[in-house]
Amino acid sequence: MAHLDLKADNFVFTEDLSLALLDFGMTESLDAMVKGKKMTSMYRAPEVFESVHFAPGPVDIFGIGVCLFKIMVQNVPFMHSDATQYKNYTRYMREQRENLKYFKAFGIELSSIEDKAPYRLILRCLNPNPRLRPTIDELLAYEFISGPCEDAT
Secondary structure, three states, X not given: OEOOOOOHHHEEEOOOOOEEEOOOOOOEOOOOOEOOOOOOHHHOOHHHHOOOOEOHXXXXXHHHHHHXXXXXXXXXXXXXXXXXXXXXXXXXXXXXXXXXXXXXXXXOOHHHOOOOHHHHHXXXXXXXXXXXXXXXXXXXOOHHHHXXXXXXX
């Protein structure tokens, strides 16, 4: 199943500090072609915004990318309250592909960060072309996604 409303507000920590996902009101089968979902705009993939039929799996990957960006950068990667802003974002991202300079606009200087894999993965998740986004299996292959969490205490 695809969730289709992945956003920071739909994740919570349980009592044992496991991460739990909430709000399954928009779920669809991964095999479905979907149209007309009204998702939170700053988490919405380009194909949803453009009102075309879309495969739901890559839309969830895009939402995960926005959530990861928010965790790593403490901001959302873009705000698109209207079609013009959104078209500017998609044009920019198509030109940039996996250009890590994108993070500099948010005050993140990656030259001092040794492991750039999380940032590269975020940009792959945010690719405007759904066919170029990673699959869930590719996401889970990253240790910082599926590996053990370091104890911060």
